[in-house]
Amino acid sequence: MTENKPDMNIMSNIAISSIIRAYHCPRQYYFHKELKFKPSESYTVCKQVSCAYPDHTEEEIWNMIILIQPDISPDARSFLSSCICAMTHTPIRPWTETDITVKSDKVGIYGLLDKYDALSGEYTLTRCTTAPKNGCWPDDAIRTAALLICIEETSAKRLKGMYIEYIPSGIIRYYEPTPKDRRRLIQIIRQIQDVNRGLFPSKPLHPPCDSCKYYEKCEKNKPKTLSFLFKK
Numbered sequence: 001m002t003e004n005k006p007d008m009n010i011m012s013n014i015a016i017s018s019i020i021r022a023y024h025c026p027r028q029y030y031f032h033k034e035l036k037f038k039p040s041e042s043y044t045v046c047k048q049v050s051c052a053y054p055d056h057t058e059e060e061i062w063n064m065i066i067l068i069q070p071d072i073s074p075d076a077r078s079f080l081s082s083c084i085c086a087m088t089h090t091p092i093r094p095w096t097e098t099d100i101t102v103k104s105d106k107v108g109i110y111g112l113l114d115k116y117d118a119l120s121g122e123y124t125l126t127r128c129t130t131a132p133k134n135g136c137w138p139d140d141a142i143r144t145a146a147l148l149i150c151i152e153e154t155s156a157k158r159l160k161g162m163y164i165e166y167i168p169s170g171i172i173r174y175y176e177p178t179p180k181d182r183r184r185l186i187q188i189i190r191q192i193q194d195v196n197r198g199l200f201p202s203k204p205l206h207p208p209c210d211s212c213k214y215y216e217k218c219e220k221n222k223p224k225t226l227s228f229l230f231k232k
Helices: 016-024 026-032 041-051 058-068 076-086 138-155 179-196 215-220
Strands: 097-104 109-117 122-127 162-166 171-175
Touching: 016 026, 016 109, 016 138, 016 179, 026 179, 026 215, 041 058, 041 076, 041 109, 041 122, 058 076, 097 138, 109 138, 122 138, 138 162, 138 171, 138 179
Parallel strands: 122 162
Antiparallel strands: 097 109, 109 122, 162 171
């Protein structure tokens, strides 16, 4: 799930995509927040597989993907093939609406809901990652908690959980956020608010430095110590 450019009514709110980036490390949000947004090719592919009608051929799905994201790499075609193969025996969750902006002014967040089915009342999150062995990934638990808070405020419906489609694995799971997920969500929102006020965030206990593209920038911005003042 990605966020479209927000309307002016929610410009002061925090995107759920930003919350996920800060979940991994608040410094990733600090360095990324000024960069231009670029849609994920893998998400575009998975979203179209998720929304395709049963009689759509791979060629038809690919042509639709090109219309949606004209600059997509031709290499994404093989990813599409593998996703379609993975979903062959997995019933796609039904939908009557897609790409629905939801928000919560209470906690100051907004996001894009992938699918809603008016007939069943189901809400679905589409992911372009493989599924974990059990349950959902920790960041998807945060996504689900954030989306449900927004849905409850937008539609005045109290929901326990939602479906998560792991398209590359052909696996769909139902997840109900825990109090721990919601506490973590609130903590991340506060961290982002601090960054937006100009504070440079601290690293988490287990930062993803080895795979972080901002590692060099992060090292350059390390807080300087005053230990040199005490050298003899």
